[in-house]
Amino acid sequence: QKEVEQNSGPLSVPEGAIASLNCTYSDRVSQSFFWYRQYSGKSPELIMSIYSNGDKEDGRFTAQLNKASQYVSLLIRDSQPSDSATYLCAVGGQNFVFGPGTRLSVLP
Amino acid sequence: DTEVTQTPKHLVMGMTNKKSLKCEQHMGHRAMYWYKQKAKKPPELMFVYSYEKLSINESVPSRFSPECPNSSLLNLHLHALQPEDSALYLCASSQPPGGSGELFFGEGSRLTVL
Numbered sequence: 001q002k003e004v005e006q007n008s009g010p011l012s013v014p015e016g017a018i019a020s021l022n023c024t025y026s027d028r029v030s031q032s033f034f035w036y037r038q039y040s041g042k043s044p045e046l047i048m049s050i051y052s053n054g055d056k057e058d059g060r061f062t063a064q065l066n067k068a069s070q071y072v073s074l075l076i077r078d079s080q081p082s083d084s085a086t087y088l089c090a091v092g093g094q095n096f097v098f099g100p101g102t103r104l105s106v107l108p
Numbered sequence: 109d110t111e112v113t114q115t116p117k118h119l120v121m122g123m124t125n126k127k128s129l130k131c132e133q134h135m136g137h138r139a140m141y142w143y144k145q146k147a148k149k150p151p152e153l154m155f156v157y158s159y160e161k162l163s164i165n166e167s168v169p170s171r172f173s174p175e176c177p178n179s180s181l182l183n184l185h186l187h188a189l190q191p192e193d194s195a196l197y198l199c200a201s202s203q204p205p206g207g208s209g210e211l212f213f214g215e216g217s218r219l220t221v222l
Contacts, residue, residue: 046212
């Protein structure tokens, strides 16, 4: 059974700071990893995908993958109040599995 | 524009009713998914269709019956539901099926069972 864990929240950061979100997964053969953002009452929205070890940057977001440690992270630079949401880590494959989510609050 | 469209957005039904949730995707994907999401919980996988065939059923009660009429459409037929089935039901699609593709979600159908 594939399992995905995330650091417990809620996580509060001041506006302009870096928010760091962490995720670990149990299935060593997993190859694809995703970060979704979900606002309250809305559906999940894909913000990053990563498949290879190392860093992947897209605007203010950087995803980091370490397959040897079975670890994925998401950094949000220059955090804005609009980034306040629940962030879901997901592991791809036949049965796409989500972690429990980390709630992020960015304080003005 | 949302390329995965779900209808209805809200549904209220009694425990003896029969209703259906519908999903349509316009991205040419060949895998479609139903997820159930309760408040403050992550989406929980229910069913996966791959090339219009049911490939995963996560031990979902038979009161939920999925149907995939073609590669663009996915239905979830509901019958004799319980109040604890009240949740947000999310449809998603991906390409390629079961591979590395990202899931794209519709806006969801919020179901209330009285």
